[in-house]
Amino acid sequence: MAAGEFPITEVRVKLTGDSQSKVRAFCSVTLADRFVIRDVKIIDGGRGAFIAMPSRKLTDKCDRCHHKNHLRALYCNQCGARLDPDRAGRDAAGRVRLHADLAHPINSACRIELHRAVLQAYDEEIERSKQEGYVPPSFDDLDGGDDLYDEQYVVDLQRRQVERQRQRGAEPDQGFAVEGA
Numbered sequence: 382m383a384a385g386e387f388p389i390t391e392v393r394v395k396l397t398g399d400s401q402s403k404v405r406a407f408c409s410v411t412l413a414d415r416f417v418i419r420d421v422k423i424i425d426g427g428r429g430a431f432i433a434m435p436s437r438k439l440t441d442k443c444d445r446c447h448h449k450n451h452l453r454a455l456y457c458n459q460c461g462a463r464l465d466p467d468r469a470g471r472d473a474a475g476r477v478r479l480h481a482d483l484a485h486p487i488n489s490a491c492r493i494e495l496h497r498a499v500l501q502a503y504d505e506e507i508e509r510s511k512q513e514g515y516v517p518p519s520f521d522d523l524d525g526g527d528d529l530y531d532e533q534y535v536v537d538l539q540r541r542q543v544e545r546q547r548q549r550g551a552e553p554d555q556g557f558a559v560e561g562a
Contacts, residue, residue: 389495390414392502393518394423396510405430406506408499409520418484419520423503432499436480441468452479 391411397404408421420435440449448459452469456462469477486492509515 387413387416389498392498393520394499394502394506395517395520396506406503408432408502410495410499421499423499430500430503432496434482434485436482439469439479439481452477 389410390413391409393409393411394406395408396406403425404422405425406423408423409417409419410421411417418435422433423430424433439452441452442449443457443460443462443464445462446457446460448457450458450464454464455466457464469479472478486495506518510517
């Protein structure tokens with residue numbers, strides 16, 4: 382894929398308004414008017430604002446009961462067994478890695494482009510917020526894609542699921558009942 386084939390077509394910024402928090406805003410970034418990355422955070426760092434991609438907490442399993450626990454947990458949330466405090470992986474600087482990005486740029490050029498676009502939208506939103514009658518943007522309309530999907534595609538997926546269940550000898554789920562299947 383050549384550069385520019387998946388351009389950043391929109392950045393929506395919602396300011397947090399919490400001066401006590403280092404998180405200054407949450408963003409959604411739309412790529413090529415087709416793909417949205419949500420929960421990009423703008424964080425106030427020691428050298429200025431930076432973006433943090435959406436992430437999940439890393440977990441591991443208890444040796445005794447195999448229950449998932451966050452890496453900072455000292456005891457298992459299921460059985461109470463003491464967990465090894467050094468079980469988490471560390472990065473090159475020796476810091477414990479507690480989160481993993483769900484989506485992120487693959488190379489520096491993409492990271493720079495994303496960083497610039499998000500921080501530019503953030504600066505513009507700050508300026509808008511200073512104006513009288515400012516109304517924060519809503520992210521709700523990004524969920525309204527019901528008119529964008531192909532109904533026949535969904536029907537075909539449901540039909541294949543019903544067929545797989547029949548082949549396994551199971552009664553098809555009622556949620557997958559398809560007319561004429």
